[in-house]
Amino acid sequence: MILAKRPEVDRFLKSPDPAVRAALFHGKDRSGVGERAVILSKTVTPDLNDPFNVTLLTDSDIDSDPARLEDALTAMSLMGGRRLVRVRLGEGKPGVDKALAAALTIHADGGFNPDAMLVIEAGALGRESALRKAAEKAAGAVLIACYEDEVGDVSRMTREALAADKVGLTSDALEMFVARLPRERGLMRQEIERLVLFIGPGSGRSIGPEELEQHLGVEPDASLSDAALQAFGARPGPAQAGLRRAFAEGESAVMAVRMTALHLGKLRRINILQHNGAGAKEAAKAAGVFWKQEAEMLRQARGWRLEMLDEVQDSVNAADVASKTTGLPDQLIAERLLLEIAARGRRLGL
Structure with a gap:
């Protein structure tokens, strides 16, 4: 049926x-x-x-x-x-x-x-x-x-997710945000979560295009994103340095884990698209990869196959729960996660 x-x-x-x-x-x-x-x-x-x-x-x-x-x-x-x-x-x-x-x-x-x-x-x-x-x-x-969501479905999902956290976007800002989202549900939800954190969960605020641009305009080589990039690239030293720099800038361990999950999701998306016949550059673009990082992301995608990413996803999920519930030092949890990923990457020959 x-x-x-x-x-x-x-x-x-x-x-x-x-x-x-x-x-x-x-x-x-x-x-x-x-x-x-x-x-x-x-x-x-x-x-x-x-x-x-x-x-x-x-x-x-x-x-x-x-x-x-x-x-x-x-x-x-x-x-x-x-x-x-x-x-x-x-x-x-x-x-x-x-x-x-x-x-x-x-x-x-x-x-x-x-x-x-x-x-x-x-x-x-x-x-x-x-x-x-x-x-x-x-x-x-x-x-x-399960097909990629249409623009109307993405708009509805975004509105509902923002409303659940008592924040919102003006109509112009919503149109801008939806146009910039990758068409893959897991990545979309992660981007919406980042937007909620930017606006302020439970604040009751709605922002317009100008303020949204401040969020969308954050350089993708910011400390947390760079730390995740370095970790999946099998470079533990730079990953650890980027993470500690982010903490010094006031970023949280929870956000560090989320950015790691976002990076993993992009690698997964590239793998799936290429498996289904898409070209490398086409897959990277569809996954929302910034053009400056395209070559490195495609290099990583060649090493990180889906079954390996599934194993890392389990570690990311465990770190996410641990950083919120266990009472252990959350920064150490995030740091251990990135070092574990970098070590796996080295074993893959990256």
Whole structure:
């Protein structure tokens, strides 16, 4: 079953049909795919890290041991509640595609644990994909394609996100901001978060084009951005120096982690676009890379493949939580994160 129109997709994500046991999200916008998959997954269980009710598999897991998928879908909950099986696909291997298609068809018909929910995240799947065909045909499954947001959707998302933090933009400023945003949902949300911090969360302020230009005009080689660039470029010394310079300028560790996530998101975007056939310069532009950094970002993207970026994303998420909740010195948390990334980069030969 295909869900294509935004209202019906939104309704399904908010209150999924109990008869649906499998959902396939696919598209070039991997952040949009992941965001929608998480929304649906949280209707099954609020804790996506629950070791008893949640199983997370990758295409490598399924390729190396096909039985793991069936075992996960057959397993019953030990602690009560529904089981959630999440599958994240990367390279789109034909064998994995067929194995998932067969499992989805059986599970959608109730052949495994009928109380389990199967949620699959994939890149853009062609019409020849067996998995895509299976999700389209099965009555107990949905197929949701995630495309880049249109300008109207981006404007709406921006207004809603700003309103949630009690800040806003005038109509002219909103048009200017949306025009400068990269068309990838994860990067857009990070840029909106930066804008909220600039205006002042909870301040009730709305700013116009002139004040917005002060925010947009910040040089991309500012200390935090430069620290992230140096870290992913496998240069620990300059990364550490840039980070300490930013702290001396009054920047926060939380913002340092967010800028690191923003840089990671751009590398991820470049990888995905090139994998889908885009040229290097085209991919860099679409990812919102400043022209002065284009050569370095493309060099980094060649070294940092998607599976490595997924591992770093886990470290970034952990640092983000730790810097806000643990009471540990947050500047040391951010510094350790950048040094860890630089060390990984060196091992990749950057």
